[in-house]
Amino acid sequence: MNEPFLLSNLIDLQDIDNEITKLITKKSEGKTVLELKNLEQKYKEVTKAIEISKLAMEDYFSDKKDFDKKLLENENKLSSIEIKLQDTKLNASELQNYNLQKSNVQLVIEDIFKSIDLLNSNNKEGLIEIENFQNQLSSLKPKLVEISKTLQTEWKDIDSKMSQQEQEKSNLISSFPDEIKLLYDELKSQGVEIIAAYKNDTQCGCCGVSLTSSEMDNIQESKFQQCPYCQGILV
Numbered sequence: 001m002n003e004p005f006l007l008s009n010l011i012d013l014q015d016i017d018n019e020i021t022k023l024i025t026k027k028s029e030g031k032t033v034l035e036l037k038n039l040e041q042k043y044k045e046v047t048k049a050i051e052i053s054k055l056a057m058e059d060y061f062s063d064k065k066d067f068d069k070k071l072l073e074n075e076n077k078l079s080s081i082e083i084k085l086q087d088t089k090l091n092a093s094e095l096q097n098y099n100l101q102k103s104n105v106q107l108v109i110e111d112i113f114k115s116i117d118l119l120n121s122n123n124k125e126g127l128i129e130i131e132n133f134q135n136q137l138s139s140l141k142p143k144l145v146e147i148s149k150t151l152q153t154e155w156k157d158i159d160s161k162m163s164q165q166e167q168e169k170s171n172l173i174s175s176f177p178d179e180i181k182l183l184y185d186e187l188k189s190q191g192v193e194i195i196a197a198y199k200n201d202t203q204c205g206c207c208g209v210s211l212t213s214s215e216m217d218n219i220q221e222s223k224f225q226q227c228p229y230c231q232g233i234l235v
């Protein structure tokens with residue numbers, strides 16, 4: 001077993017793992033993801049603000065609904081009268097009757113419009129507030145779509161890089177003896193930050209602690225060349 005070669009492979013494996021971790025982090029915490037989350041948060045806040053404003057203007061919306069309903073009814077009435085008036089066979093009294101009906105309905109419609117105007121002007125501030133919120137929503141929508149698209153593209157790119165790294169990792173690991181694989185997984189699950197590093201004369205390359213020459217000798221003689229302080233492997 002060519003141990004130094006295998007131990008240096010651990011550094012390569014660690015690099016690949018770090019790269020994979022970086023990609024995973026980028027996927028969940030990258031600039032675009034954060035931007036999208038911010039926009040979504042803003043969208044929720046504005047939507048909520050609209051709900052609250054509408055609730056505060058409950059009476060307005062209920063009155064407005066009644067007026068709109070009355071308006072529609074009378075506009076339908078008006079158009080049916082106008083259809084009747086197009087009949088060329090109407091006699092003078094029918095004609096007079098329908099024209100009278102028509103002008104009555106027109107007056108009612110005018111009144112409804114006046115009432116709606118008054119209602120709107122009495123609730124002007126609240127309506128402007130809601131309109132502003134709705135404008136904010138409209139300008140957020142295209143941004144949300146755009147960022148989502150960008151994010152999808154970025155994730156696709158990250159996924160392809162990730163699968164490349166996973167492939168490299170599995171190729172590399174397939175050349176490892178089982179005990180090295182186990183050691184690596186064990187150190188990783190123990191949360192050892194730097195699992196393998198090149199040694200220098202006086203320090204652990206993994207944790208940076210100063211090592212005496214006898215400690216260094218012990219490390220060199222041990223099976224997996226691990227630092228007694230951090231368990232990292234010195235290659």
Ligand SMILES: [Zn+2]
Pocket residue numbers: 204205206207208209227228229230231232
């Ligand atoms: Zn160490």
